[in-house]
Amino acid sequence: MSDLNQQMAARYQNNFLKEIEEQAEMGEWVKMCMQCGLCSGSCPTHFQAGWEHPPQEIFMMIRAGKREEVLSSSSMWMCTSCYNCYVRCPRKVPVTHVMHGIAEYTYRIGLSPKQQPTQHLSKTFWDNCTRNGRVNEVKLTQTLYFKDGIVSGIKKAMEMQSVAIGLVKSGRLNLMEALGGGHKCKDIKGIHAMLEKAKELEAQHKAEKAKA
Ligand code: SF4
Ligand code: SF4
Numbered sequence: 001m002s003d004l005n006q007q008m009a010a011r012y013q014n015n016f017l018k019e020i021e022e023q024a025e026m027g028e029w030v031k032m033c034m035q036c037g038l039c040s041g042s043c044p045t046h047f048q049a050g051w052e053h054p055p056q057e058i059f060m061m062i063r064a065g066k067r068e069e070v071l072s073s074s075s076m077w078m079c080t081s082c083y084n085c086y087v088r089c090p091r092k093v094p095v096t097h098v099m100h101g102i103a104e105y106t107y108r109i110g111l112s113p114k115q116q117p118t119q120h121l122s123k124t125f126w127d128n129c130t131r132n133g134r135v136n137e138v139k140l141t142q143t144l145y146f147k148d149g150i151v152s153g154i155k156k157a158m159e160m161q162s163v164a165i166g167l168v169k170s171g172r173l174n175l176m177e178a179l180g181g182g183h184k185c186k187d188i189k190g191i192h193a194m195l196e197k198a199k200e201l202e203a204q205h206k207a208e209k210a211k212a
Contacts, residue, residue: 002110009067016067022209023108025101029093033059039085039095051078055085055095058102071111076103077118120147130195133185138177 012019020027033056040046040054053061053075061070076099085095103119106112112119124143129135145160146153157164167173174182185191 005071005109005111008109014065016065016070017063019067020062020102020105022206024098024105026094026097027101027105028209029098030059030062032091032093034091035060036090038088038090039093042084042088044082044084045078045080048078051075055099058099059093070102071106071109072113074113074116076100076106077113077116079103120144130191133188133191134183136177136182137173138175138182142178 008019008023017030020030035056037056040056043054045051046054052073053070058070058073058075079096079099081096081100083096086093086097089095103112107119121144124140125135128140128143141164142153145156164173168175176182
């Protein structure tokens with residue numbers, strides 16, 4: 001068990017709903033769910049392999065205190081943000097955001113599934129675009145293609161070469177990005193200051209939720 005996970009388990013003991021309400025973004029909405037099942041029935045991906053529990057089930061499990069099962073599940077990482085559930089929920093629960101909030105929480109306390117592709121993409125994308133304030137597409141593609149090794153990376157690159165050539169010709173992909181050139185944000189310091197402020201506000205918001 002990671003240190004933070006241990007601390008959280010001890011802090012909330014048998015009150016998993018409270019833990020989600022305070023620690024996961026939008027977690028305070030879970031108690032509004034009336035278990036109608038509309039979100040699960042509207043979800044286009046929940047029949048796919050790896051999707052253990054659709055949103056309604058996750059919310060019910062949180063209320064039933066099934067901490068281990070929820071936090072170690074890959075279900076939240078399967079959400080494609082199509083927003084079907086969000087627009088259809090009769091209780092106006094922002095289901096999509098709650099699912100992402102729980103996923104982020106599992107990552108923070110070290111329980112998220114290590115090889116989950118959505119998690120890998122999110123982390124890679126975030127690290128890439130926050131570095132210079134704009135996505136370096138060449139480096140992003142390299143990181144994603146070569147995540148399983150050189151051979152599979154080369155294979156994927158060969159499969160996609162005609163798309164890459166088209167993007168380069170149309171000016172949508174700048175190969176100078178591989179050397180650190182290409183697109184950059186004009187005010188990188190400003191972007192970093194903005195991100196720091198966002199982090200500060202998030203921490204403040206969490207502390208206020210914990211006090212309430
Ligand atoms: S649609 Fe809304 S109220 Fe119904 S189960 Fe899903 S989250 Fe709960
Ligand atoms: S936003 Fe996510 S959870 Fe909601 S219906 Fe779409 S894939 Fe399913």
